[in-house]
Amino acid sequence: MKRLTIRTRLTLVYGGLFLLAGILLLGATYVLMSRQLSNRESTAVLDAQTFTPEVDILKEVAEETRTDALMALLVQGGLALGLVAAAAIAIGWLIAGRMLQPIDQMTRAARRIADSPGSDRGLHERIALDGPPDEVKRLADTFDLMLERLDHSFDGQRRFIANASHELRTPLTLNRTLLEIAVRRRDVSVEVRQLGETLLEINSRHERLIDGLLTLAKSDRELGELSYVDLADVVTHVAAQHPTVATSAGEAPTMGNAVLLERLVQNLVENGVRYNVPDGWVQVTSGTRPDGLVELVVTNTGPVVPPYELPGLFEPFRRLATDRLATRMGAGLGLSIVRALAHAHGGHVHAEPRGGGGLVVTVSLPVAGLPRKQASGVVTGQDLRDHRSST
Structure with a gap:
């Protein structure tokens, strides 16, 4: 269940307390007025007994008058209380917004820093809030x-x-x-x-x-100027340096740093080639998913990888336990760099064991901005070529 915002909760508290105070005040007024009218009714009846014998009629008239007055008090007082309570809620909403404005200012500053392309961008900003030392x-x-x-x-x-x-x-x-x-x-x-x-x-x-x-x-730092990059072109270029690597390069447009994305693909391909078995194979595929992400998948037929070893493969200097002393292996930074580059581009990387041995490493990145007409439909190859030629 979605929780209410602090501003809404403060407004409801202000309005609720005001409405509760108004109801108590109206109730107290009703009781006091009822007693006052009863006392006056008794006095009037006693005075009338000395002048007229029709006391019962006077009692009935006085009772009806008292009832009408109390009913009018409840109706008109309730209407007035409702109108004033609505005004109090509106004023409470404005006051709560004014009180929370400094917090909104801090939230916007934190969001600007968090949404910056590099982790050290925007840190020069300061809130510099003016106001009393509260x-x-x-x-x-x-x-x-x-x-x-x-x-x-x-x-x-x-x-x-x-x-x-x-x-x-x-x-x-x-x-x-x-x-x-x-x-x-x-x-x-x-x-x-x-x-x-x-x-x-x-x-x-x-x-x-x-x-x-x-x-x-x-x-994880400054990415520099972002440009339109088709991962299919990167995959084709990197795979050309490894003739034994099979490719299925579907169009996968994204925004990023072309050099770093090439390093990402190269690390994955070299990792698949290095940690393979004799007469094994490495396959690289790229494409666009319906959920608005581009996908790069590298699969190889390496040794069997236990599932509990997978999280450690993305940590620096971590390899499989059997490969840590192998001099022909890399420095243990390939997948760490892949993960860091994927995060820097707003994506993520996932690995899972392949049945029979090897790994399936999947990198997902945001798709490049496309024309509005393609936002909710299927993106065709011609659409991507038109968009690439226009940029």
Whole structure:
């Protein structure tokens, strides 16, 4: 059951209390007036007994008069109470809205920050609420203090990423250059060349690890300018680098960063190829779902994956228990980067074991904005081509 808003509840409380007070006041007035009329009726009857013998008629007239007066009091008082109660409810609605306006201001600020494309965008905003130092003002000031600390934290993270990128890549690049020079010398022995090639492979793996860490750190941040991207084109491009990968690339238009989306697809494909069995297969499909999402599905015939291992596969440096010491495997960041990139684009990723071994990884992203006539109907390929050509 949907709960009422705070403004509605405050209005009902104000109106209810006012109506209850009015009913009590009307009831008290009725009782007091009834007693007053009864006293006057008794006095009038006693006075009339000294002048006329028709006391019964006077009693009847006095009783009818008292009844009519009390009935008029109830009817007219009830109508007046209803009108004033309606006015009180309307005024209570306005007052409640005015009192809750600072909270609405904080809600709008929080929503703008939450809806920003990157997790560190909008943190420079402040509520800066004006007003007396009451509970709402203290809440707004606390929220501003939290935003300021988060802004400083993300700013420090940006500086750390920039420094780490330089400090970690420079020695690895230097090592790779020296090793390449050493193994390409004509007088180098076979043992030294083999050792150099092994060290080059280890150095290359460390470079991929650093690139993956930097991508993972940046993927939840600023996406930059969003553009129209058809995942079918990305799937076709990435699959061309892996001839053994089968594709079924249906049109899947979305808005995002083309480079990061290519990295998402590439990580999924490389993960499917790397964690496979001999003579296995990898299939990549893309398309548009009726619920307004585009879908990318990567399936492979790898080893059997226990269901309880699935959540850990999307955590950094996590692999299957049997693969953690395998040097030919990756750094354990592929699916972590996929999840971070999917979240940065407003989507989500889901994995489930494939019967007989392997994984089925599904990435769902919001469909790109289409013309109004297509909003509630089936999107055809020609419609998407027309929309893509117009953008």
